[in-house]
Amino acid sequence: MGSGGTSQALKALGELNPVAMSIITNTFTDSRERARAIGVWGAVVGISMAAGPLVGGLLVDSVGWRSIFWLNLPVGMAALALTLRYVPESRAPKPRRVDPVGQVLVIALFGSLTYAIIEAPTSLTAVIPFAALSVIALIALLRYEPRRTDPLIDLRFFRSAPFSGATVIAISAFAALGGFLFLSTLYLQNVRGLSALQAGLWMLPLAVPTFLCAPLSGRLIGSRGPRLPLLIAGVTMTASALLFAVLDAETSNTTLFLGYVLFGIGFGFVNAPITNTAVSGMPRAQAGVAAAVASTSRQLGQTLGVAVVGAVLAAGVGSSPYREAFVTAAVPGWWILTGCGLVVLGLGLLTTGPWAQRTSERAAERLESVSGSVAAPSLVRAVKK
Structure with missing residues (x-):
């Protein structure tokens, strides 16, 4: 409990959130510089995971x-002071109107879906009404948002395969992260009986590669594009989950390490291409919207990862002795994480x-044909890069 709380506090300085991504986009206008900046910033996540x-x-x-x-207090004060000192002002030429109906629908969708997953075992x-509510909220959201001038989520951008892919990859990667940390923490403290500090030390083999690989991922994106970092991330995350699913890696210090x-x-390589793809497909004036989709996808993925893996683990353990049943009960959870890596x-x-490039170009053309759209010209330039 203590480890997780402190990790979240320290990640407040490094989490890739909508405001921060808007700042990066407006500061680093060149696509290569922006990719490298995102990679360096992604390394901060590795520092937080270690510290x-x-x-x-x-x-x-x-x-x-x-x-x-x-500990949140000095972290928050430091973030405020650094923002006042170093962050330049930037704003969209036309403020977006608030979309309260869209916000309520999104809350209803994600809240009911998460509750239904957690309570399913x-x-x-009892969860059927909540599952039905999530479906109704999704249908209402898809019908309501396209009719607004300033929608909460502009569905037209999802016609671009790279942007949609980045969104799904973010959900899958962070679902894997949430499930991975959930299973690992429970195993280290509740099965092995390690203290909070000892369990924290076991996170170093996870955190150090994240710190080292994130800047490298940004450089690769700047020079060769996002494909190679995503492939490396997919292969290594899948291989890691397979070790636990097939070989019971928890039972040996070597395989656990x-x-x-x-x-x-894998996690070090996956962050930069997600954010770079999401923001590169949007104009600078819409950077906050693009980053909001990417950031929401991350948070949604992590929430769903913990919910799904936790539900599977609870169903597997049942009334059996916890320590004896954990490794076996966790196997379906590790297979779920394997699936996330394959996604x-x-x-x-x-x-x-x-093919994906062509869908981006078509999406840009559609946006350009919409009367009054401020996004299309910038989107076309971003796609052609």
């Missing part, structure tokens, strides 16, 4: 778990080729 569990474990073992929340009949390293490499790999291949 968060260690500092959190130390605080929990020495001061108490409530101390992890006090307990009672299927190797599984963490492989997943850290990253498959979409990395599919959405970075000539």
